[in-house]
Amino acid sequence: MGYHSHTHCRVRPAGPVVNRSTKGCFSVPIIDHQSLRRIGYQLFEGVGCSSDHARIVSDHLVDSSLYGHDSHGYLRFSEYPRQFKDCGWNPAGVPEIIDERPCTAIVDGNGTMGQVGGKFATEVAMRKAKEHGVATVTLRNASHVCRAGEYPLIASRENMIAMMFTNGGRLGCQVAPHGGLDGKMCTNPISFAAPRRNDNPIMVDMATSVVADGKVRVARNSGKPTPDGWLIDRDGNPTNDPNVFTERRGALLSLGGVASHKGHCLNIIVELLGGALGGQGVANGATYLKSNGVLITVYHIEHFTDLDTFFDEVEILVDHVKSSRIDPRIGEIQMPGEPEFRTAEKRRRDGIEIDAVSWSDTCDCGKELGLDTDAWNQMLEA
Numbered sequence: 319m320g321y322h323s324h325t326h327c328r329v330r331p332a333g334p335v336v337n338r339s340t341k342g343c344f345s346v347p348i349i350d351h352q353s354l355r356r357i358g359y360q361l362f363e364g365v366g367c368s369s370d371h372a373r374i375v376s377d378h379l380v381d382s383s384l385y386g387h388d389s390h391g392y393l394r395f396s397e398y399p400r401q402f403k404d405c406g407w408n409p410a411g412v413p414e415i416i417d418e419r420p421c422t423a424i425v426d427g428n429g430t431m432g433q434v435g436g437k438f439a440t441e442v443a444m445r446k447a448k449e450h451g452v453a454t455v456t457l458r459n460a461s462h463v464c465r466a467g468e469y470p471l472i473a474s475r476e477n478m479i480a481m482m483f484t485n486g487g488r489l490g491c492q493v494a495p496h497g498g499l500d501g502k503m504c505t506n507p508i509s510f511a512a513p514r515r516n517d518n519p520i521m522v523d524m525a526t527s528v529v530a531d532g533k534v535r536v537a538r539n540s541g542k543p544t545p546d547g548w549l550i551d552r553d554g555n556p557t558n559d560p561n562v563f564t565e566r567r568g569a570l571l572s573l574g575g576v577a578s579h580k581g582h583c584l585n586i587i588v589e590l591l592g593g594a595l596g597g598q599g600v601a602n603g604a605t606y607l608k609s610n611g612v613l614i615t616v617y618h619i620e621h622f623t624d625l626d627t628f629f630d631e632v633e634i635l636v637d638h639v640k641s642s643r644i645d646p647r648i649g650e651i652q653m654p655g656e657p658e659f660r661t662a663e664k665r666r667r668d669g670i671e672i673d674a675v676s677w678s679d680t681c682d683c684g685k686e687l688g689l690d691t692d693a694w695n696q697m698l699e700a
Contacts, residue, residue: 347677348669355380357680357694358395362431364687365399366409371434378433382465383670386661387523389532390465392672393539396679398431398461399687405608407431407461413438421450424597427460432610433468435460440469440480443616447478451621456596457612467523467658470511473616474519477625479512482614485592489608490601493527494569496582499554501569503601505530506588511655513619514636515629521655526585527570534563534570539675547575566605 358376363369375398383391402409408429417424423442427435439457446453463469463484470480486492486504493503505525512520528548537544543558551557551568562568573581591613593600598611619628640651684691 348671350669351380351384351666354383354392354670357684360689361395361399361680361684361687362409364684364689365402367431368410371409371431374437375431375433378464378468380670381468381662384662384665385465385467385658386665387465387530387532387658388670388673389530389536392670392680393532393536393676394462394464396676396683399683401461401606405461405606411460413457413460415442421446421453423453423455425455425457427457427609430460432461432463436463436469436612437472439612440472440614440616443480443614444473444476444478447473447616447618447621451618452615454613454615457610457614458596458598459609460612461609462607463610463612465523466507466509467511467521469614470509471519471521474511474513474521477513477619479510479617479619480614481508481510482612483508483588483592483596485589485596485598485611486601486607487593487598487609487611488600488602488604489606490603491566491605492531492563492570493572493585494550495585496572496579499550499552499569501566502603503527503572503582503585503589504607505570506585506592508584508588512632513629514632515626518655518659520632520653521658523658524573526573526581526588528573528581529570531563531570534560536673538564539673547571 355376358379359369359372362372362375367375379391379394382388401407406429409431411428411430413425413427413430413435415423416426423439423446425435425439425442435457439455443453443455446455457463466482466484469482473480483506485506489504491501492505493501495502505527507523507525507530509524510520510522514520534544534548538560542560544560546556546558549557549559549563549568549570551562557568563570572578572585589600592598593611596611596613598609619625636653639653642651644650681691681694684694
């Protein structure tokens, strides 16, 4: 989806604001997360979502930005409403189970928002796992499920373990396969979460490409080059220009650097589990995402071991891993998920920084939907 405006939308959150200069030309607003949620509720109700579904979507996006993943956060506020028509999404869609057995289910999203379908599928898997120990549920025909780490996290908060494989359906133009020059695969994340006794869950959310595609768009919107090792141009030359990717003149690399064949292998696994087995289909060169293909498996811990015993083992592992000598170039050892939970704590306190392009597009999208964006400007000001 292209962007349609380069004007800067001035905003002021209901909570405290800190102004930060970007290249000395304008101030980048820091928005408190509750104000951002309210704007999201209006946007998604404006495209036809029910109030409950609008809340699920907006909360998911704002939580993504709280965790530090703006690529799956406020960036999508303007993208989603403009993609409904092009992608055939149904804002009023309600997910349903179309096939069900004791330990499995197939969920059809009926074109609903991916966050709504993903939450529904996860809760079905949790219910079945609670009864049978393990359950696997697939989701098809829903929009972009966005931050894949959210769904296993839901299960972990109920003392369950979950793992999810998410492909891009027929989308296949973003990631170069190992040994190739052309974007033929999607970013295909794998996500996982497991609970801890008195701490935040262990949480893994990783694209099988070097980074998620949204992070390239965040760099572009911020006027920054991408780091080394993310992108190649159409001739296979390394590049730091995010426009090469967003304009389809290059591709993301597979995860792994010199061992990118491993990221490529993981990408194929996700295609087969999330796409082929999940029923949404595998990558075949589509240039837009109609629906993710999702397969999530939930494990109920107490069907396998005592919960306290499991928690003891988790802490033994954490203590052992963190007993290593520290690499001074990095400074500390963190368990998966720790950076996100720390960032969320900081951003809840200090606010979320919004890039000017995304804010401009969000305001333009609100105007296109007939929303009172002047009220946003009265509530928010940089």
